[in-house]
Amino acid sequence: MLPEAIEAMTEQLKRPGNASSLHATGRQARRVVEESRETIADALGARPSEVVFTSGGTEADNLAIKGLYWARRPRRRVLISAVEHHAVLDPAHWLGDSQGAQVELLEVDEHGRVHPDTLRAAIERDPDDVALVSVMWANNEVGTLQPVQVLAAIAHDHGIPFHTDAVQAVGQLPVSFAGSGADALTLTGHKLGGPIGAGALLLARGMTPVSVLHGGGQERDVRSGTLDAPAIAGFAAAVTAAVRDQEAVAGRLTALRDDLIKRVRDAVPDVVLNGDPAGRLPGNAHFSFPGCEGDALLMLLDAKGVECSTGSACSAGVSQPSHVLLAMGADAAAARGSLRFSLGHTSTPADVDRLIEVLPAAVDRARRAGLS
Amino acid sequence: MGLRVLAAMSGGVDSAVAAARIAEAGHDVTGVHLALSANPQSHRTGARGCCTIEDSRDARRAADVIGIPFYIWDMAERFQRDVVEDFVAEYAAGRTPNPCLRCNEKIKFAAVLDRALALGFDAVATGHHARLVDGVLSRSVDQAKDQSYVLGVLTREQLSHAIFPLGDSTKTEVRAEAARRGLTVADKPDSHDICFIADGDTRGFLAERLGSAEGPIVDQEGEVVGSHQGAHGFTVGQRKGLRIDRPAPDGRPRYVLSIEPVSNTVTVGPRSALEVTTITCGRPVWNGPARRDDLTVQLRAHGEVYPCRFEESGGELTIELDRPATGVAAGQAAVLYSGATVIGSATIVSAS
Numbered sequence: 001m002l003p004e005a006i007e008a009m010t011e012q013l014k015r016p017g018n019a020s021s022l023h024a025t026g027r028q029a030r031r032v033v034e035e036s037r038e039t040i041a042d043a044l045g046a047r048p049s050e051v052v053f054t055s056g057g058t059e060a061d062n063l064a065i066k067g068l069y070w071a072r073r074p075r076r077r078v079l080i081s082a083v084e085h086h087a088v089l090d091p092a093h094w095l096g097d098s099q100g101a102q103v104e105l106l107e108v109d110e111h112g113r114v115h116p117d118t119l120r121a122a123i124e125r126d127p128d129d130v131a132l133v134s135v136m137w138a139n140n141e142v143g144t145l146q147p148v149q150v151l152a153a154i155a156h157d158h159g160i161p162f163h164t165d166a167v168q169a170v171g172q173l174p175v176s177f178a179g180s181g182a183d184a185l186t187l188t189g190h191k192l193g194g195p196i197g198a199g200a201l202l203l204a205r206g207m208t209p210v211s212v213l214h215g216g217g218q219e220r221d222v223r224s225g226t227l228d229a230p231a232i233a234g235f236a237a238a239v240t241a242a243v244r245d246q247e248a249v250a251g252r253l254t255a256l257r258d259d260l261i262k263r264v265r266d267a268v269p270d271v272v273l274n275g276d277p278a279g280r281l282p283g284n285a286h287f288s289f290p291g292c293e294g295d296a297l298l299m300l301l302d303a304k305g306v307e308c309s310t311g312s313a314c315s316a317g318v319s320q321p322s323h324v325l326l327a328m329g330a331d332a333a334a335a336r337g338s339l340r341f342s343l344g345h346t347s348t349p350a351d352v353d354r355l356i357e358v359l360p361a362a363v364d365r366a367r368r369a370g371l372s
Numbered sequence: 373m374g375l376r377v378l379a380a381m382s383g384g385v386d387s388a389v390a391a392a393r394i395a396e397a398g399h400d401v402t403g404v405h406l407a408l409s410a411n412p413q414s415h416r417t418g419a420r421g422c423c424t425i426e427d428s429r430d431a432r433r434a435a436d437v438i439g440i441p442f443y444i445w446d447m448a449e450r451f452q453r454d455v456v457e458d459f460v461a462e463y464a465a466g467r468t469p470n471p472c473l474r475c476n477e478k479i480k481f482a483a484v485l486d487r488a489l490a491l492g493f494d495a496v497a498t499g500h501h502a503r504l505v506d507g508v509l510s511r512s513v514d515q516a517k518d519q520s521y522v523l524g525v526l527t528r529e530q531l532s533h534a535i536f537p538l539g540d541s542t543k544t545e546v547r548a549e550a551a552r553r554g555l556t557v558a559d560k561p562d563s564h565d566i567c568f569i570a571d572g573d574t575r576g577f578l579a580e581r582l583g584s585a586e587g588p589i590v591d592q593e594g595e596v597v598g599s600h601q602g603a604h605g606f607t608v609g610q611r612k613g614l615r616i617d618r619p620a621p622d623g624r625p626r627y628v629l630s631i632e633p634v635s636n637t638v639t640v641g642p643r644s645a646l647e648v649t650t651i652t653c654g655r656p657v658w659n660g661p662a663r664r665d666d667l668t669v670q671l672r673a674h675g676e677v678y679p680c681r682f683e684e685s686g687g688e689l690t691i692e693l694d695r696p697a698t699g700v701a702a703g704q705a706a707v708l709y710s711g712a713t714v715i716g717s718a719t720i721v722s723a724s
Contacts, residue, residue, distance in 0.1 A: 296491055299402070299443055318407045318446040369490035 001234070002193035002241050002345075009195055009234030019227045020218055029229040036236030040200060043243040044187070045176030052201045052219045053232055057167040057188035059212070060201035061087040063223060064163040064184040065134060067209025069095050072131040072161070079122050080134045081106045081114045081146070082327035087186075088134055088165050089323070105327075106135065111276040112144040112328045120154050127158040134162070137169035137185075141324045141340060142275030143284030145173070152181035161207060167191050167199075171242030172250060172281050177202045184209075187239075189231070193345065194238030198231035253282040253343050256352060260285050260341060263356045268363050274325065274338065283343035288330065292337045292366040295319055300362040301339075306355050309340045337370075374399035375494040377535060380480055381405050381435060381442070383427030385550045385557045386499030386538060388434035392553050393537040394497050395438050402493070403435035403442040406484065408451040409568065434555050445487070447479055454478035456568055460581045463604040466633035467703025470673060471566055473522040476500075481530040488533075495533045503539030503712075507532050508660055511712040514542040521670050524707030524717040528659050575605040575613075587636030589616060592629070592645060603631045606638050609646055609699020616640070627699075647696035653689040653706050653718030660715035669693070670707045671700050671720065682708065689718040697723075 001009075017029030034048070041048040054060045065088055069078055078092050082105040095101035106114050106122060114135050123130055133155040138145045148164050155162040163184040169175050171192035177185050184207060188199035201223075203209070208222065215224030242249075264271055264287060272288040289297060294310040301308055310319055321335035330338075341355065379391035381403045395401040405428045428444060435442035455475050462469035485496050501512035502520040509531060512518040526534065538546055543562075550558035569577045582604050589598035598616040600606070605613075610628040620626050626640040651671070668677040669691055679694040691706060700723040707717040 295443065295445075296487075299441070300491065302441060303402070318444055318448070365490070365492055369487050 001195060002238050004241050005189075005194045005234040005238040008237035009230045012230035012233045015229075017229065019229055020216065029227075032229045032233050033227050036232045039236040040239045043239050044170065044185075044202065045178040046185075046202045047205070049220070050177065050202050050204060052203050052223050053227055054199045054201055054219075054223060055197055055225075056190070056199035057085075057165070057186050058087040059223075060186040060188070060199050061085070061163075061165055062091045063201050063209055063212050064186065064203075065091040065132070066095060066099075066212055067222070068132040068161050068163065068184065068207070069099070069101055070210035071208055075129050075131040076100060076102045077126065077130040078103045078132060078134075079106055079119065079130060080104075081108060081136065083108050083112050083139050083141075083144075083324040084134065084136055085140050085165055085167070088136070092134070101131070102129075108327050110329050111279075112139050112142050112274075112324060113276060113279075114146055114151065116147060116150045116154055119151050123154065123158055123160065127160070130155075130158065130160045132161050132163060135164060137164050137166035137175070137180075138173065138281050139275065139324060140168050141322055142286045142328070143168075143280035144276040145169075145279045145281070148180050148182065152183075156181065168281055170239065171246055172253075172283065174246065175243075177204075183207050189235035189238055192238050192242040194235040195231045198228060198235035200235075249345060250282040253347070256343055256347060256349065257283060257285050259349070260343070260352045260355065263352065264359065267356055267360050272334070274328070274330075283347070285341045285343075286338065287341075288325075288334045288338045289363055289366070290334070290337060291370050292363060293370050294336055294338050296366040296369050297337075297339055297362055300365055301355075301358065304354075304358040304362065306351075306358060309342065310338065376400045376492060377402070377495050377497050378484070378488040378493045379403050379440070379497045380484065380499075381431040382499070382563075383430035383434075383557065383560075384499065384563060385547055385555070385560055386501070386543075388431070388438070388499070388555045388557050389546050389550050389553070390497055390499040390535075390537040391435070391440065392438045392549075392555065394535060395440055401438075401440045401497075403431065403438070403440050404484070404488075405431040405442070405444045406447045406451075406479070407444050408447055408455075408479075410448040410452070430557050430560065434557055437554055437556075445484065447483060450483045451475070451479055451568075454483075459566075459568075460578065462703050463578050464582055464633060465703075466603065466631040468607045468701035469703045470522065470705060471568070472673070473525055473705055476523055477525045477530075481526050481534060485530065485533055495535050497535035497537060499538055500536050501538055501543070502536050504531060504534060504536045509714040510539075511709070511714075512539050512541075516674075517543045520709075520714055521673050521675075521705070521707050524659075524670075524714045525657055525705055526659060527657055531659055578602070578604045585636055587638065589614065589638045589640055591620075591626075592639065592641045597626075597640065600638055603633050603636045603638050606631055607699075608701040614640060643698060646698040646700075648698070648700050648723035649693045649696050651691040651693070651697075651700060651706060651723045652721045653691065654687065654721050656684060656687070656689045656716060656718040658716040660713055661710070663710040663713065663715060666711045668709045670709065671697055672704050677709065680708075688721075 017025035019030040019033045037051045038048045041051050078101045080092050092103045096103040106118050135146050135151050152162040161183040164182045165186045167188050170187045183204045185202040190196040213224045274286040321332045325335040377399045379401050381387045432442050455471050459469050459471045500519045501517040502523050503510045511520045565572050584601040588596045591597050606628045624642050627646050629641045630639045669680045670677050680691050682691045702720050704720050705717050708715050
């Protein structure tokens with residue numbers, strides 16, 4: 001967590017108070033929550049009333065996908081990109097499996113991008129039956145950015161609400177809720193230096209998704225549950241800092257990442273860079289290492305102090321080929337042989353040096369193991 | 373610097389303590405849980421099964437307590453081919469396989485060991501109850517838990533890369549040590565039976581895969597005394613579940629004497645007819661010292677041991693027992709011991 005987020009959060013942890021209570025300590029807690037709401041709205045080009053606090057990205061995505069689908073019934077079509085995070089993918093498929101939805105995955109190109117024509121053609125097959133469209137701002141695995149503004153405008157041409165999961169984008173890229181045209185936008189605290197367990201759905205006025213959590217109706221009657229004032233204070237402090245520093249951090253990380261990509265290519269000439277070479281998250285580098293199993297490579301690098309991720313989903317603890325890479329046209333072997341290197345605010349050139357120092361031997365070894 | 377050791381962690385108490393001991397001994401240990409089922413069940417039901425999601429979580433939790441890295445290796449495809457399909461094929465051929473033994477031979481100390489060596493590990497450690505000193509395999513001090521039998525098929529090469537840290541401890545000691553180390557699996561029930569047959573119904577499992585075909589149950593004179601729904605449902609020495617209406621003339625219980633898969637015939641007879649003293653085996657593996665004193669042979673897991681002599685010629689091993697054994701089934705391993713030390717093993721082909 002960022003120091004300012006820790007400070008803001010710990011300050012509030014010392015105070016009692018339920019933001020829904022009418023007494024003095026309740027008013028105090030409510031003031032913290034509302035100021036946090038205003039801070040976050042201000043940083044992200046939204047109005048305070050558009051900020052719905054949640055427990056994080058997964059809850060915000062569930063509220064957007066399920067809530068908007070239910071609110072828009074009897075429309076049945078749910079259009080989402082094929083490369084969404086599971087927090088969008090799984091609620092959508094659940095709607096399909098048990099709520100009568102017709103889920104349609106929007107194709108992506110070899111970089112993982114949804115083309116506007118793809119969305120337009122999908123909608124126009126039966127626009128009146130589309131409940132919602134959801135396309136992420138930036139992909140969590142390969143880092144590719146989506147043309148969110150254009151896609152939102154296409155959805156709006158047909159009066160269809162547009163949601164975007166911007167969990168990866170806030171703090172990494174300039175994000176304006178109003179500027180994007182989206183009707184709903186997911187963000188979460190821990191991806192931008194805030195606490196785990198606090199997030200928000202930015203929800204345009206007039207959008208009334210059906211609740212997923214019913215109860216006290218604390219958040220616009222759309223989301224219930226006692227608000228976690230200390231976590232929200234930490235979340236707001238993190239959003240402020242991340243948005244304030246976004247340009248500088250993005251510049252630094254982009255330079256570091258481009259250096260990493262160049263040196264990985266030099267060290268392992270047949271490596272394949274996945275995702276858009278230019279239009280990608282500043283801190284993201286994602287590669288396929290031909291002939292290697294990603295799991296083996298990850299273990300070897302971890303043993304040498306380099307932490308990375310296969311970026312693939314686990315099914316019963318067994319990693320499965322990434323649906324993102326498969327959607328981009330990779331075969332199962334290439335998908336299995338892939339690793340993501342993420343750079344963040346603590347990453348330094350020494351980290352890249354260390355990776356380059358240990359990578360060639362690890363790749364050699366993983367290749368030999370892959371053949372056995 | 374110690375060895376780089378891969379600790380196979382099933383999620384049970386034995387493998388957790390084994391991993392903890394080698395880590396404590398100063399080796400560089402990585403825990404690996406082998407995912408053996410493509411569609412694992414969420415939870416264990418009683419003592420059966422060994423590769424549920426709950427087991428993999430238990431293994432990960434133990435690795436966290438020990439403080440070692442932990443990974444899951446997907447071995448489901450290899451396990452299906454080399455253990456499950458082999459198990460079914462052996463029954464179809466009228467033999468009685470031991471899948472745990474096959475798993476050690478083909479998965480843990482073959483597929484896993486090969487991958488581990490390729491990735492730079494020196495050895496694979498497991499929680500088997502057996503002693504291994506300087507590459508020589510012998511029985512655990514815990515007679516009741518001894519698993520040297522299911523390891524007796526390993527070659528010298530395989531054993532040279534194996535570590536069994538529990539051979540000098542009883543199961544009771546292992547459980548107490550797990551509790552002392554804060555390993556929450558200390559009280560987890562032992563696993564029994566065949567891990568990939570979750571409900572324990574081996575006959576049903578085989579019938580599903582091999583189908584059912586009615587065949588005769590005959591006595592030693594060839595007279596039909598009953599019928600069955602598939603010879604693969606039987607094991608030599610089996611007494612229960614024969615469903616013969618007519619009692620034997622002498623009123624004594626009848627046992628399965630032999631299984632003939634081609635004619636789908638099961639032959640039954642009195643216990644005395646099960647007694648054998650000469651056992652013919654194939655595929656001998658000599659993995660122990662050349663000692664020949666105090667020779668005994670074990671013919672099934674947790675089975676009795678028999679004093680014996682043996683002769684090898686042309687890849688065939690003939691074992692003469694000093695006293696008769698019963699229920700000796702083709703497909704099982706005959707593991708030869710000198711005292712408590714494993715000297716070799718072979719696969720039983722026939723007995724008389």
